[in-house]
Amino acid sequence: NAGVTQTPKFRILKIGQSMTLQCAQDMNHNYMYWYRQDPGMGLKLIYYSVGAGITDKGEVPNGYNVSRSTTEDFPLRLELAAPSQTSVYFCASTPGTPYEQYFGPGTRLTVT
Amino acid sequence: RKEVEQDPGPFNVPEGATVAFNCTYSNSASQSFFWYRQDCRKEPKLLMSVYSSGNEDGRFTAQLNRASQYISLLIRDSKLSDSATYLCVSGGSYIPTFGRGTSLIVHP
Numbered sequence: 032n033a034g035v036t037q038t039p040k041f042r043i044l045k046i047g048q049s050m051t052l053q054c055a056q057d058m059n060h061n062y063m064y065w066y067r068q069d070p071g072m073g074l075k076l077i078y079y080s081v082g083a084g085i086t087d088k089g090e091v092p093n094g095y096n097v098s099r100s101t102t103e104d105f106p107l108r109l110e111l112a113a114p115s116q117t118s119v120y121f122c123a124s125t126p127g128t129p130y131e132q133y134f135g136p137g138t139r140l141t142v143t
Numbered sequence: 144r145k146e147v148e149q150d151p152g153p154f155n156v157p158e159g160a161t162v163a164f165n166c167t168y169s170n171s172a173s174q175s176f177f178w179y180r181q182d183c184r185k186e187p188k189l190l191m192s193v194y195s196s197g198n199e200d201g202r203f204t205a206q207l208n209r210a211s212q213y214i215s216l217l218i219r220d221s222k223l224s225d226s227a228t229y230l231c232v233s234g235g236s237y238i239p240t241f242g243r244g245t246s247l248i249v250h251p
Contacts (some may be wrong), residue, residue: 074241128236131192134188
């Protein structure tokens with residue numbers, strides 16, 4: 032049972048490039064989330080999904096897109112990367128309320 | 144509008160000290176509460192859930208006060224390894240709300 036996995040661990044992008052951050056969980060959780068965390072700051076919700084085929088915006092969705100074609104995978108797409116997207120990105124999953132979230136190890140992204 | 148408020152600290156305490164953190168939440172419909180621990184440049188990990196009756200896990204005790212809408216975390220006999228950021232979380236629906244975290248530094 033690997034839990035929540037994220038790839039890549041690190042990435043440097045040039046301004047205007049695009050990339051997909053991968054997230055997968057093997058716990059059969061319906062709910063999945065993408066957060067970003069800037070240095071010294073709290074977690075900000077980007078997008079979330081309550082099940083395959085269902086996604087919704089969080090607090091800071093601009094510049095990102097997601098899809099949820101399977102229960103296991105929840106990729107985050109960055110289009111036209113900007114320096115403001117330099118951050119650590121965490122994916123998380125939970126079977127639902129009132130259960131805790133399980134986090135992946137994060138992807139550290141730098142846009143220069 | 145901030146829904147979960149925490150004192151960012153840092154709380155700087157000597158080994159063996161007892162330290163307490165409070166966290167206030169604004170959503171009275173919140174049904175579940177948690178404390179997470181986050182080490183530098185790592186993912187948050189669940190420390191403990193917070194129940195209405197309070198709960199204890201070794202040196203850690205969590206309390207919930209619904210009337211005043213706050214939760215607390217007490218750490219007894221602090222260890223160097225307790226140095227981390229502690230995140231308070233409230234969840235009334237499928238979108239939990241995280242506080243910014245309280246930084247704890249335990250020194251020799």
